[in-house]
Amino acid sequence: MNIKNLHLLNFKNYAAIDLYFDEGINCFVGNNGEGKTNLLDAIYYLSMCKSYFNFIDSQNVKHGEHFFLIKGTIHDHDKEDEIYCGFKINQGKVFKKNGKEYQRLSDHIGSFPCVMISPTDINLVWQGSDDRRKLIDSIISQFDGEYLDNLIQYNKALAQRNAQLKRFAANRYFDAVELELWDDIIVPLGNKIYESRLAFLAEFVPVFNNYYKFLSDAKETVGIEYETNLKPNEYRQILNEAIEKDRALQYTSVGIHKDDLSFTINEYQLKKQGSQGQQKSFLIAIKLAQFEYIKNKKGIKPILLLDDVFDKLDQSRVSRLMTLVSEDTFGQIFVTDTHQERIENIFNEIKVKVRIFPVKNGAV
Amino acid sequence: MDINSNRLIEAAVTEFGQLPGIGRKTALRFVLYLLKQKPEDVEQFGSTFIRLRNEIKYCINCNNISEKHLCEICSNTKRDRTVVCVVEDIRDVFAIENTNQFNGVYHVLGGIINPMEGIGPKDINVENLVVRVGQDEIKEIIMALSATMEGDTTVFYIFKRLKDFDIKFTTIARGVSVGDDLEYADEVTLGRSILHRIPYENTLVK
Numbered sequence: 001m002n003i004k005n006l007h008l009l010n011f012k013n014y015a016a017i018d019l020y021f022d023e024g025i026n027c028f029v030g031n032n033g034e035g036k037t038n039l040l041d042a043i044y045y046l047s048m049c050k051s052y053f054n055f056i057d058s059q060n061v062k063h064g065e066h067f068f069l070i071k072g073t074i075h076d077h078d079k080e081d082e083i084y085c086g087f088k089i090n091q092g093k094v095f096k097k098n099g100k101e102y103q104r105l106s107d108h109i110g111s112f113p114c115v116m117i118s119p120t121d122i123n124l125v126w127q128g129s130d131d132r133r134k135l136i137d138s139i140i141s142q143f144d145g146e147y148l149d150n151l152i153q154y155n156k157a158l159a160q161r162n163a164q165l166k167r168f169a170a171n172r173y174f175d176a177v178e179l180e181l182w183d184d185i186i187v188p189l190g191n192k193i194y195e196s197r198l199a200f201l202a203e204f205v206p207v208f209n210n211y212y213k214f215l216s217d218a219k220e221t222v223g224i225e226y227e228t229n230l231k232p233n234e235y236r237q238i239l240n241e242a243i244e245k246d247r248a249l250q251y252t253s254v255g256i257h258k259d260d261l262s263f264t265i266n267e268y269q270l271k272k273q274g275s276q277g278q279q280k281s282f283l284i285a286i287k288l289a290q291f292e293y294i295k296n297k298k299g300i301k302p303i304l305l306l307d308d309v310f311d312k313l314d315q316s317r318v319s320r321l322m323t324l325v326s327e328d329t330f331g332q333i334f335v336t337d338t339h340q341e342r343i344e345n346i347f348n349e350i351k352v353k354v355r356i357f358p359v360k361n362g363a364v
Numbered sequence: 365m366d367i368n369s370n371r372l373i374e375a376a377v378t379e380f381g382q383l384p385g386i387g388r389k390t391a392l393r394f395v396l397y398l399l400k401q402k403p404e405d406v407e408q409f410g411s412t413f414i415r416l417r418n419e420i421k422y423c424i425n426c427n428n429i430s431e432k433h434l435c436e437i438c439s440n441t442k443r444d445r446t447v448v449c450v451v452e453d454i455r456d457v458f459a460i461e462n463t464n465q466f467n468g469v470y471h472v473l474g475g476i477i478n479p480m481e482g483i484g485p486k487d488i489n490v491e492n493l494v495v496r497v498g499q500d501e502i503k504e505i506i507m508a509l510s511a512t513m514e515g516d517t518t519v520f521y522i523f524k525r526l527k528d529f530d531i532k533f534t535t536i537a538r539g540v541s542v543g544d545d546l547e548y549a550d551e552v553t554l555g556r557s558i559l560h561r562i563p564y565e566n567t568l569v570k
């Protein structure tokens with residue numbers, strides 16, 4: 001699967017642009033702030049129906065305009081689909097495939113998968129559990145549409161349960177029946193989500209370990225562990241046991257919305273013990289595992305978006321990474337870098353053809 | 365302008381501003397418009413709302429609006445009192461009456477369970493429904509609430525409250541008004557969905 005062309009109107013710093021890509025490796029080169037990353041983000045948008053960097057759609061509209069448009073032609077075997085995304089301030093966004101509007105965005109997500117590797121991924125190490133849950137959710141959602149639906153419903157029911165807990169406190173009463181109404185929705189959905197995450201991590205972690213070994217010299221051992229207060233088939237019981245606590249806190253303190261991942265290196269926390277290079281390799285290994293996982297599940301090679309990966313990685317890791325992604329297991333790739341020479345040298349060395357797009361001030 | 369006039373205008377703007385969807389600017393326009401009208405016209409305007417509030421009552425049986433104790437539908441002997449259609453508010457009564465497909469009676473909840481909007485099971489008119497089912501010769505309850513999580517939760521709550529009674533418990537055919545309020549479903553589809561209602565147990569996922 002590959003994207004043949006990309007058309008942008010008023011997206012971030014691009015007024016209007018039309019680009020045609022190679023099936024293999026495409027590089028956007030230019031100084032920082034010229035708009036290289038915005039091109040990767042536009043491709044990501046077509047895949048995931050949102051920006052990788054800024055979830056507020058209106059802030060992705062070019063300054064002074066009131067709408068943006070992203071259009072791309074996706075080629076897969078002998079089929080071509082035109083994906084259209086239009087966003088108007090105050091009117092929301094519309095996604096279309098070959099002119100037909102999607103009823104739900106979750107019907108589109110996963111049909112044209114991509115994986116982004118970006119310097120902002122470091123948030124996965126440093127920020128709260130939210131970012132790490134989003135990582136799991138975005139991977140599973142790309143091949144399991146029901147998972148995303150379940151998650152959306154779960155979050156709605158959870159918001160109602162929390163509102164009910166606040167009502168109890170504000171009106172000084174408690175009625176288990178009123179809480180159970182939402183538990184009846186939360187329990188079956190939460191169980192399904194929990195089991196999906198469990199099954200996913202069991203398959204995902206070994207793949208991740210392999211990639212980390214490949215990228216580093218494998219002196220250190222790394223791990224990803226699922227941190228949860230849940231157990232199989234005990235969801236309701238765990239909710240019930242937390243009732244006193246939840247009433248005091250006025251929100252639901254247990255459940256899949258509290259899940260987290262712990263990242264370790266030599267059994268210590270990656271955040272505290274890992275060097276910058278190790279953290280970066282760790283994150284790249286996660287993303288490569290994500291790529292392989294989606295590829296195996298869907299039988300499609302996702303598009304790989306590599307934003308500024310050459311910084312803070314030593315030369316040997318860079319050439320290993322580039323050799324790896326140039327192999328047949330990977331498909332179309334987009335890379336950004338500030339140095340045209342560096343990019344050309346890397347790919348010359350491993351004898352791989354690349355197409356270079358110089359980017360300057362919102363023009364290519 | 366003296367202080368008293370100022371205060372009167374301010375009070376009137378505040379009153380209009382409390383109506384749904386009316387901001388201060390629009391409220392001020394209304395007030396200035398009324399000031400230009402003849403005093404007797406404005407008196408008529410005001411008294412219309414006072415009478416509306418004082419004279420319209422809620423039917424003691426079904427909670428529909430009514431001028432008497434019992435609404436026109438409940439007191440109509442041609443209506444089938446054994447079939448009760450449960451709706452969220454009176455807009456749904458209008459919508460279903462317009463279909464001409466329903467000859468039973470209603471029960472108006474006055475809301476659906478939605479803690480985020482401050483509405484719990486005790487804030488809607490369920491107790492009365494339980495009393496009605498216990499007293500009257502009701503054979504079937506049709507739930508006609510919006511197909512949202514809150515609507516579904518309300519149906520489930522009422523189902524649990526009524527499960528010990530020997531009645532048929534049905535819902536209007538879903539897929540007709542998914543995500544929409546009944547108000548917006550067109551008359552033909554709404555009428556058809558009432559005719560083709562389904563037993564509630566069939567919709568429960570185990």
Ligand SMILES: [Zn+2]
Pocket residue numbers: 423424425426427428434435436437438439
């Ligand atoms: Zn009545």
